[in-house]
Amino acid sequence: MSLLTVGSVAFDAIETPFGKTDKIIGGAGTYITISASFFTKPVKVVAVVGDDFPKEYISTLEQQGVDTEGLQIKEGEKTFFWAGKYHNDMNSRDTLVTELNVLEHFDPIVPANYQGSEYVMLGNLSPQVQSTLIERLENKPKLVVLDTMNFWMDIALEDLMKTISMVDVLSINDEEARQLSGEYSLRKAAKKIMAMGPKYLIIKKGEHGALLFHEDKVFSAPALPLEEVFDPTGAGDTFAGGFIGYLAKTDDISFDNMKKAVIYGSAMASFCVEKFGTERLLEITEADLEARVKEFEELTNF
Amino acid sequence: MSLLTVGSVAFDAIETPFGKTDKIIGGAGTYITISASFFTKPVKVVAVVGDDFPKEYISTLEQQGVDTEGLQIKEGEKTFFWAGKYHNDMNSRDTLVTELNVLEHFDPIVPANYQGSEYVMLGNLSPQVQSTLIERLENKPKLVVLDTMNFWMDIALEDLMKTISMVDVLSINDEEARQLSGEYSLRKAAKKIMAMGPKYLIIKKGEHGALLFHEDKVFSAPALPLEEVFDPTGAGDTFAGGFIGYLAKTDDISFDNMKKAVIYGSAMASFCVEKFGTERLLEITEADLEARVKEFEELTNF
Numbered sequence: 001m002s003l004l005t006v007g008s009v010a011f012d013a014i015e016t017p018f019g020k021t022d023k024i025i026g027g028a029g030t031y032i033t034i035s036a037s038f039f040t041k042p043v044k045v046v047a048v049v050g051d052d053f054p055k056e057y058i059s060t061l062e063q064q065g066v067d068t069e070g071l072q073i074k075e076g077e078k079t080f081f082w083a084g085k086y087h088n089d090m091n092s093r094d095t096l097v098t099e100l101n102v103l104e105h106f107d108p109i110v111p112a113n114y115q116g117s118e119y120v121m122l123g124n125l126s127p128q129v130q131s132t133l134i135e136r137l138e139n140k141p142k143l144v145v146l147d148t149m150n151f152w153m154d155i156a157l158e159d160l161m162k163t164i165s166m167v168d169v170l171s172i173n174d175e176e177a178r179q180l181s182g183e184y185s186l187r188k189a190a191k192k193i194m195a196m197g198p199k200y201l202i203i204k205k206g207e208h209g210a211l212l213f214h215e216d217k218v219f220s221a222p223a224l225p226l227e228e229v230f231d232p233t234g235a236g237d238t239f240a241g242g243f244i245g246y247l248a249k250t251d252d253i254s255f256d257n258m259k260k261a262v263i264y265g266s267a268m269a270s271f272c273v274e275k276f277g278t279e280r281l282l283e284i285t286e287a288d289l290e291a292r293v294k295e296f297e298e299l300t301n302f
Numbered sequence: 303m304s305l306l307t308v309g310s311v312a313f314d315a316i317e318t319p320f321g322k323t324d325k326i327i328g329g330a331g332t333y334i335t336i337s338a339s340f341f342t343k344p345v346k347v348v349a350v351v352g353d354d355f356p357k358e359y360i361s362t363l364e365q366q367g368v369d370t371e372g373l374q375i376k377e378g379e380k381t382f383f384w385a386g387k388y389h390n391d392m393n394s395r396d397t398l399v400t401e402l403n404v405l406e407h408f409d410p411i412v413p414a415n416y417q418g419s420e421y422v423m424l425g426n427l428s429p430q431v432q433s434t435l436i437e438r439l440e441n442k443p444k445l446v447v448l449d450t451m452n453f454w455m456d457i458a459l460e461d462l463m464k465t466i467s468m469v470d471v472l473s474i475n476d477e478e479a480r481q482l483s484g485e486y487s488l489r490k491a492a493k494k495i496m497a498m499g500p501k502y503l504i505i506k507k508g509e510h511g512a513l514l515f516h517e518d519k520v521f522s523a524p525a526l527p528l529e530e531v532f533d534p535t536g537a538g539d540t541f542a543g544g545f546i547g548y549l550a551k552t553d554d555i556s557f558d559n560m561k562k563a564v565i566y567g568s569a570m571a572s573f574c575v576e577k578f579g580t581e582r583l584l585e586i587t588e589a590d591l592e593a594r595v596k597e598f599e600e601l602t603n604f
Contacts, residue, residue: 205510217600218601219604220525220527220601222522225492227487302521302561
């Protein structure tokens with residue numbers, strides 16, 4: 001089924017205890033589309049870059065099966081740039097640089113060819129941009145998934161609450177769920193958040209896996225205990241891309257199939273962290289993915 | 303199969319955001335034996351109390367199926383007493399009072415009737431007391447499980463390393479696994495710790511569940527997302543009691559059966575936190591437990 005995503009396509013510079021990168025391709029939209037294109041093609045992307053964004057990066061996306069008609073290239077402007085440094089535990093990081101550049105006035109234009117998309121993934125971005133995109137869709141999609149973060153809760157809560165009320169699935173981490181709901185218990189938090197609009201809630205817990213909530217049901221997905229997390233950048237976006245990619249491929253939005261989608265998303269994320277940036281995601285095969293999903297089965301079977 | 307445990311039988315005074323207790327029955331040995339007696343009877347306990355310990359508390363243990371022949375009552379001495387206060391997140395606590403009393407010179411005497419026990423659970427105690435107990439067993443047990451904590455790593459590491467080298471299964475939490483191994487990655491930590499002696503390692507992660515390691519295998523057990531954690535005191539001991547109780551009942555120490563034992567232990571712990579102290583554990587029925595284990599199955603099935 002057709003899949004549309006909006007999200008940043010950007011430059012990242014990453015420093016971890018294992019090394020550092022120059023400016024490499026990054027951004028939520030990049031990770032989401034690469035991950036989702038593993039399941040369904042084409043993945044239509046709405047995003048914006050400056051004229052400093054290398055043509056070969058765009059070719060990389062296209063080779064993965066990403067439809068870049070909705071990728072705006074702004075002449076004379078610069079691409080969004082983020083630089084960060086991870087601490088030794090790899091669970092926390094400092095942001096060293098954030099240059100919004102083209103993202104500051106991003107108008108999410110939806111090409112005519114993108115209309116009729118049945119699955120929509122709103123990658124982490126200003127909630128005002130996310131809701132504008134939904135409003136520009138001529139047909140109601142089958143499923144809209146929203147990923148966001150505490151930054152928008154801090155500076156644009158009203159816009160965020162509006163966007164949350166328009167989506168079917170919300171994906172946030174445990175601290176964000178607590179902040180948004182004012183509840184420490186994730187079960188209580190989930191109830192309050194689902195009352196804000198989304199029928200489904202995914203709570204990401206990093207190295208502890210993820211929870212999927214729907215009505216009174218809950219599913220707990222483990223994270224694969226890895227020997228080494230090399231670079232966590234993009235893991236949450238990769239998860240989201242795998243989640244919606246699997247749903248679009250199977251075209252089944254039952255709770256039981258969403259559980260599987262959470263596992264496939266988790267499996268994709270477990271690859272993402274094994275190398276810098278998108279490097280590992282561009283290497284893996286279908287057999288790699290199936291073997292990894294099998295590891296998740298063995299991990300939880302009793 | 304016969305089950306022997308050593309651990310503190312004590313007074314606790316607990317304060318949580320939901321209320322506070324007077325001195326109630328507590329201690330690792332108490333939670334372990336009550337939890338284990340749900341699976342197999344009698345549970346033989348080696349412990350020590352003072353003459354201030356109420357007869358009705360001992361009767362409570364006996365009614366649950368605990369053999370108290372090894373419970374020493376020291377005339378003119380006082381029972382171990384711990385008081386603590388939980389913070390609002392229920393994940394951290396302050397110790398308000400620790401009175402060692404009879405525990406200071408505890409000599410773990412093993413009654414003749416206790417010899418030949420096939421399953422042995424060493425509850426959290428001084429590692430020197432734990433190793434003394436093992437040395438006093440005339441026959442090698444089928445399985446020895448050790449629970450300990452960071453306190454002993456800080457003040458008695460050498461004794462602890464000796465005790466660790468004598469057991470089959472070690473049960474500690476994630477921070478303790480990192481402290482003991484010097485590794486942040488739990489997978490790496492597990493390798494190093496299993497090289498210290500134990501063939502199996504359980505890493506408890508509180509609200510995030512538990513991991514069971516053996517050779518290259520790993521099992522991830524979820525925690526049940528609860529609406530409310532009322533009192534976490536004794537949850538880890540209750541887990542340990544359920545774990546070894548299930549193994550002693552089924553008399554099967556394969557990795558596959560240990561996975562089930564981790565789930566049964568987790569289910570027992572999920573009851574423990576629902577009320578103050580041991581209150582909830584004394585109420586539950588076999589049907590309650592089976593229903594809870596079913597919830598764990600539904601939680602992880604995909």
